[in-house]
Amino acid sequence: MDIHRPDLKQGAQRRRARFLAAAVAGVLLAGWALASLEPAAPGVASSSLWLDTVKRGDLLREVRGPGTLVPREIRWIAAETSARIERIVVKPGAQVRANTVILELSNPELIDQQLGAEAALKAAEADYQAHRMSLESQLLDQRANLAGVKSDYESARLQADAEHDLAVSGIISRIQARRSELASAQLKLRTGIEQERIAKFEQTIAAQLAADRARLTQLRNAAELRRRQVDGLHLQAGIAGVLQQVPVQEGQQVSIGTNLARVAKPGDLMAELRIPETQVRDVAFGQSVRVDTRNGIVAGQVIRIDPAVINGSVQVDVELSGGLPAGARPDLSVDGTIEIERLTDVLYVGRPAYGQPESEVRLFRLEADSDRALRVPVKLGRASVSQIEISAGLNVGDRIILSDTSQWDAYDRLKLE
Numbered sequence: 001m002d003i004h005r006p007d008l009k010q011g012a013q014r015r016r017a018r019f020l021a022a023a024v025a026g027v028l029l030a031g032w033a034l035a036s037l038e039p040a041a042p043g044v045a046s047s048s049l050w051l052d053t054v055k056r057g058d059l060l061r062e063v064r065g066p067g068t069l070v071p072r073e074i075r076w077i078a079a080e081t082s083a084r085i086e087r088i089v090v091k092p093g094a095q096v097r098a099n100t101v102i103l104e105l106s107n108p109e110l111i112d113q114q115l116g117a118e119a120a121l122k123a124a125e126a127d128y129q130a131h132r133m134s135l136e137s138q139l140l141d142q143r144a145n146l147a148g149v150k151s152d153y154e155s156a157r158l159q160a161d162a163e164h165d166l167a168v169s170g171i172i173s174r175i176q177a178r179r180s181e182l183a184s185a186q187l188k189l190r191t192g193i194e195q196e197r198i199a200k201f202e203q204t205i206a207a208q209l210a211a212d213r214a215r216l217t218q219l220r221n222a223a224e225l226r227r228r229q230v231d232g233l234h235l236q237a238g239i240a241g242v243l244q245q246v247p248v249q250e251g252q253q254v255s256i257g258t259n260l261a262r263v264a265k266p267g268d269l270m271a272e273l274r275i276p277e278t279q280v281r282d283v284a285f286g287q288s289v290r291v292d293t294r295n296g297i298v299a300g301q302v303i304r305i306d307p308a309v310i311n312g313s314v315q316v317d318v319e320l321s322g323g324l325p326a327g328a329r330p331d332l333s334v335d336g337t338i339e340i341e342r343l344t345d346v347l348y349v350g351r352p353a354y355g356q357p358e359s360e361v362r363l364f365r366l367e368a369d370s371d372r373a374l375r376v377p378v379k380l381g382r383a384s385v386s387q388i389e390i391s392a393g394l395n396v397g398d399r400i401i402l403s404d405t406s407q408w409d410a411y412d413r414l415k416l417e
């Protein structure tokens with residue numbers, strides 16, 4: 001017969017409960033263990049990375065920027081009056097002398113104005129001569145009148161002196177002697193007046209002739225201006241050099257002040273570099289520069305720093321002290337490297353792809369005798385073109401990854417393959 005055993009059933013239930021609790025605990029423990037593990041380091045091909053080793057020594061700080069060669073002496077030739085371009089005599093690129101005619105222009109109205117100015121000048125010169133001769137004639141008349149008065153005065157003075165002695169001797173009356181003295185005094189006074197009149201007239205002549213000469217100068221300047229404008233219709237280079245530009249066409253009407261041609265001296269060149277505004281703060285006058293013309297390196301020094309920022313860069317003018325290589329010409333593209341300073345006994349390494357001077361970054365450092373790279377904090381210092389100072393975080397001999405590692409920002413380790 002079957003015997004009812006409820007204790008056996010209860011024991012089986014307890015065993016199943018223990019097994020279930022153990023299974024749940026195992027799953028929870030495994031989940032916790034997996035959650036506490038770091039993500040697996042991604043594999044990266046070593047050949048795709050840019051690596052460098054931290055060094056100690058002297059670091060030459062430099063900044064670099066593109067630029068062009070430009071002539072030190074450039075002359076823009078502008079139209080001195082409105083005119084029409086009749087003929088382009090010389091094309092850009094040609095060697096020119098100071099008197100080489102580049103353009104021929106026409107302006108009939110200007111020629112008429114020149115003829116009128118020349119005629120007015122000649123008429124004014126003739127009037128000046130006539131006026132001067134008339135004034136000189138009047139001055140001579142006054143001087144002749146003065147000479148007559150002086151003669152009469154001397155005669156009257158002699159007579160008065162003689163009659164004075166006779167009157168004292170009683171030969172003639174005192175009244176007659178006194179009359180002679182009064183006549184002499186009157187003539188003396190007239191002599192002084194005539195002298196003063198001549199002096200005043202000479203001042204008047206000088207003032208009138210000065211006014212006439214001023215008018216003559218004005219007319220002469222006007223005639224010279226018209227003459228120069230007419231001569232300017234045969235546009236000359238003005239300096240010896242190379243004709244660079246002729247920005248007009250035959251038949252074109254131009255106004256006064258329009259630039260018609262540009263002439264430059266090709267042998268005397270300088271470099272205009274464009275330095276990023278973030279790097280130009282350390283650039284100073286007199287610093288040494290190396291200019292790469294793609295056909296040789298030319299030495300130079302900074303002579304001017306533009307105070308304005310244009311399109312994120314600052315223009316720096318460089319005077320070239322070395323001989324220019326063959327093929328150097330105006331508007332040639334160049335690269336310039338400016339030497340800022342030399343740092344002695346510092347830690348330095350190649351510039352990371354995303355590291356800025358005086359900042360803190362996290363770089364991947366290769367572990368010794370391992371194929372793994374660990375991300376470490378690094379403090380950067382002063383920078384050069386391709387190298388940067390290490391202020392803290394790395395030691396001599398450490399190898400780091402300089403490539404852009406932004407795609408692995410979620411990982412602190414990399415595995416090099």
